[in-house]
Amino acid sequence: MYDWVVLWEWVEIAARWTHVITAIAWIGSSFYFIALDLGLRKADGMPALAHGEEWQVHGGGFYHITKYLVAPDRLPEHLTWFKWESYATWLSGFAMLVLVYYMGAEMFLIDPTVMELDVWQAVAISVASLAFGWLAYNTICRVFVDANQTLVMVALFIVLVGMAWFYTQVFSGRAALLHLGAFTATIMSANVFMIIIPNQKIVVADLKAGRKPDAKYGKIAKQRSTHNNYLTLPVLFLMLSNHYPLVFATEYNWVIASLVFLMGVTIRHFFNSEHAHKGSPYWTWAVTAVLFLLIAWLSTASIRTQPEPEASLTKGAQHFAAAQGFEDVVSIVQGRCSMCHAEEPVWEGLHWAPKGVVLETENQIAENARRIYLQAGASHAMPPGNLSYMEPEERMAIVRWVQSAQAAGSDG
Incomplete structure (x- = not known):
């Protein structure tokens, strides 16, 4: 007969498997559409309202894809929405956060040597920080919506660095980096739920009503999709970081996490430049390698030769x-x-x-x-x-x- 430990482990396995499956689906579609968008070309004979087209070959057949920058002149009968991948990824990820870090707070979330917290306090800080992430990011985007998008990304990077430091001051190292990943993933999923899909629904509603859609809705949605594209790789790293003590259990873990975001930008810049046929900026790989070596050096910069005095047992143990x-x-x-x-x-x-x-x-x-x-x-x-x-x-x-x-x- 299964006891509660084994049963709980299988609940976690189911949640983790669901999270991985849905994340693969979301990341795959996100990467594909950014690459498709960057590769569009103007061509003779395109429909009047079309922005660009691309020919692709896959699975033994050819695909002819046309993009309308604002909207076509009529709503097609069959319209596929890409949203459930994002929603399911966030929901299953939050379920993992609850199962592992909230239900096992005394082991995984709270570190008394970092900050003395009751379980409810640690959980409240966790939930509040995720909500703060969306509010801060969305405010930045609204303030700088018409500005150079590099400025937006710099402002977001400052917030991420601040949160990396904050999390390491309240949670265990393992939980701190995992939470920074959840913080960023919440921004990404909220982009889909709060901005991209609602904007697309406004455009669809205008088409149904015979009105000409406003181009601003597509512009804003494109901005958020691009941000998601650059944030994806750092989130993957942070979600896997709990398996590697040299990443989360070091004195400079918050600096390491911050540098990971820069690596995500350099890697995606290379691929996005290639997809847009703007050349192959191989220098980005050199920068990425330097950042990675810096991270590796930071992880061992302050190895302690003497173990710290052992803390008293937590209530759960x-x-x-x-x-x-x-x-x-x-x-x-x-x-x-x-x-x-x-x-x-x-x-x-x-x-x-x-x-x-x-x-x-x-x-x-x-x-x-x-x-x-x-x-x-x-x-x-x-x-x-x-x-x-x-x-x-x-x-x-x-x-x-x-x-x-x-x-x-x-x-x-």
Whole structure:
């Protein structure tokens, strides 16, 4: 019979899988349409209101695509909308935020050495910051709607740098970078929900009513789509950053996150220039490489040789430390896992603990009870290849320990 830990893990798996699938669909369509838009050409024989056309070949056939900058003279019978990919990506991403960081706030969201927060306070800061992101960005766009768009991106970059620093002052390093990704993704999805689709609906309504649509709606929507295009790659990096301690668990993590946004701009500038047939600015790859090397240097600039004093146990881990079998599990984990999961790993080739998980002390083991259970009890994922020869009886001891803590929690 599945216990709550395994069941919860499968809920997270379903949410994560949904998030990845919908994100692929959204990013794919976004990249495609930006490339298509940049590659449009004027040609003889195009309809009077057409802005440009492009011929493409794919899947054994040819496609002839024509774009109307404002709108055609009549509404076509079959009109495909591209919006659900964005909505589903944000909703599934927020579900992941709730499942992992809100429900597991004491482990993943809150770091007492950064800021002492109650769970409700941390969650409130998280939600409020996402709302602030949209309000700040939308205000910038409205103020500078007719200005050079480079100015808009510079203003947005300043906001992003500020938020990168802010998040690292209130949340754990892992949660800080993940939240910066969610902050940016919320802006992107809100662009679709609040601006792009409503503007397109106004144009469609004008066509149905026989009115000539105002060109400003298309101009604004194009602006927001372009912003989304440049923000996509940094968001992907930040969403994956929680797997790499050298990114999130370093002193300069907020600077690293800020530089990632610049890398996203240089990479997209290269591809967008190629799609627009404006040449191949290979210098952007040199700049990207320099930024990446700078990030790598920053990640190890202040490696501490001495472990920090261990913090007291969080409330969520106290019942694991008090559960029956904890002393046996401590012995097992220290014997089978801590040669790698240590401040200074002794396993050859390892220079830091995998995923930043240290399992040397009783407190650290209690704090990571759920991970230990899933990786070495409910499954045989750890130790990898069973290199430290963890016995079946030892794995069962881990299972019994967590089940005992679970039973004690339900009794209490």
